[in-house]
Amino acid sequence: MNGSGSSSEDKHQNGYQVAIDIKDDCCIYKVPMKLRNINNDAYTPQIVSIGPYHHDQEKWDDKQSKKEWKWDDMQKRKKIYQEEFLKNNSEKDKIKDFVKEEEQRIRDCYEAKFDFGSDEFIEMVLVDAVFIIELFLRYHHDKDDTRDFVLSKPWLSNAIKLDLQLLENQLPFYVLERLYMLAYGSSTGESFLTLSCKFFGYKEPGEEAKKIKHFVDLRRHTMLVGVEIDPELPKSPGGKIEDLPSAVKLHESGVKFKSVKNKDAVKPGESRRKCKLDKEKSLLKIEFGKREDSCIPRLRADVLKIPHLKIEDDTECLFRNLMALEQCHYPFETHICNYIDLMDALINTSKDVDLLVDNGIISNCVGDHDSIKAMFNRLCLEVTPSTSCYDHICDGLKKHHGKWWNRTKATLISVYFENLWRGTGTVAATILVLLTLLQTIQRFYPELFTRPK
Structure with missing residues (x-):
């Protein structure tokens, strides 16, 4: 897919034969309108935009004037992160060259096509990627006496953490991982995957990490580890559960x-x-x-x-x-x-x-x-x-x-044995009834209780 605007699901449902190509990297989608109409805010970043879908959103979002934290505030914060990153890193030329070389593949990761020029697209990817890498590193090395501006505000860092887990608000994971390695290598002592999992607060998915496409996909992989899926399970739609009692x-x-x-x-x-x-x-x-x-x-x-x-x-x-x-x-x-x-x-x-x-x-x-x-x-x-x-x-x-x-x-247990006292009372009452019954039988049929001579 080269950003054709249709999801893989649509292609399967329309009977198209989708050719799997090694260069076919599409994995970051625009949320289908039928889902967005149910809860638009659940798919829309509130604090920070990442990637092309919501780039420059402040230019058309009328709600920005009413927000406590505006898009341009975060853009300024991104620039600060970028300046410090470039100032302290000697591999900035290699980093930019990598994004230039990978520009088309990065574009192919998105379902939609974009009108951004090459320079604007490359700059956007660099700024957003550096922001994420620097944020994760600062979180990893965070100390009370040198706290980062963003990390020192829990409401802000939590909001950013949520924005970074929205489907439309993603950069390809391989890009972040590669830029991190070019900039720091193994000097930090941690892989980018480890930094990511630490920031979001969940555990690493192990061998499945090689298949991760972006942060939402990372979250999905962590949830699937340890779940045994039947390999013979039919791969077909229409699996909604029906008639299951509540x-x-x-x-x-x-x-x-x-x-x-x-x-x-x-x-x-x-x-x-x-x-x-x-x-x-x-x-x-x-x-x-x-x-x-x-x-x-x-x-x-x-x-x-x-x-x-x-x-x-x-x-x-x-x-x-x-x-x-x-x-x-x-x-x-x-x-x-x-x-x-x-x-x-x-x-x-x-x-x-x-x-x-x-x-x-x-x-x-x-x-x-x-x-x-x-x-x-x-x-x-x-x-x-x-x-x-x-x-x-x-x-x-x-x-x-x-x-x-x-x-x-279940009804008998809930009525007569709901707790220890009721269960004890039920047993005592049952014994009493049985004894009374035996006494009554003995009274009217004494021969049943008399040993024959």
Whole structure:
């Protein structure tokens, strides 16, 4: 693709044969309008523009005058970073030559064509790339006594961190990595991938790092590590989950919900050289099976294990951009979309959210539970997921819910054995009834209790 304006998904759906060429590097897309119309702000940078899609946005954005931090403020900050970078670096000529040589390939990384002249395009890439590299290095070496202007303002650095994870706001990862190596080599002691993961707060994806195309793709790779995808899973659209009972209904049929602690985020002070995602605790690793903590097989409950998810103000934005990437670049491997689709199926009302929160699966940092319900119910609008990697789990849940005995057993347990005291009372009452029954039978049929001579 040379910025033809159509996504890979559109080409597949229209029956075109897409020839895969080694020079075909398209990976940074304009978000489809059907997705943007649902939540435009989720795909639009608010503080810093990176790459050509939103370059010089301050010239046409009427909202800029109302913002506390304006685009031109960040452009000035970029220039400051660039001046310090060039002043302290002897490889500036090699850096600029590299961008010149790679100009066409960099342009090919974008779905759309741009009218920027060669000099303007090269300068834009250099300024934005230097800003990102310098920001990551300053974050890596950050000390309280010499704090950077941006890093000293948490609200600003968090806003920039979010902007750098928007699909339209990207530079090719290989460009950043190469410029970093030309400028610093191994003198910093860390790879650019490590600096990136440290800045965003998640662990390195290991061998998958070779396939990373940009920061949104990096985030997707970190979420997929440790998730076992069936290689024979059909690569076709139309994988939306249907007729799956909600979390409350499944709970009423005896399904137990268990939270699995997610190790996706890097803890402060943790070694970055060992930043590999725990394969057992990836966010997308959902499992369904029998609970093994009961010595009586018939009493073993079916358990749905879901990794812990913390819902914050930027959660919807991050998920939307990941899903947009999959819709455009991975139309038949929409594993993030499948995950959201499953969560959407489980959450129909605020009571479903209550259940998941009570079981430690969701942490609510945004307020009322209705907002979480609304978020999941809206995330899959206008999204076409591929065949779900959770089909086998959904089939198991449907079969479990469809058995009348499971619902009856769950009702009996919830009514008569909800807690220790009620369970003890139920057992005592049952024993009392049995003794009374035996006494009554003995009274009317004493011969049954008399040993024959």
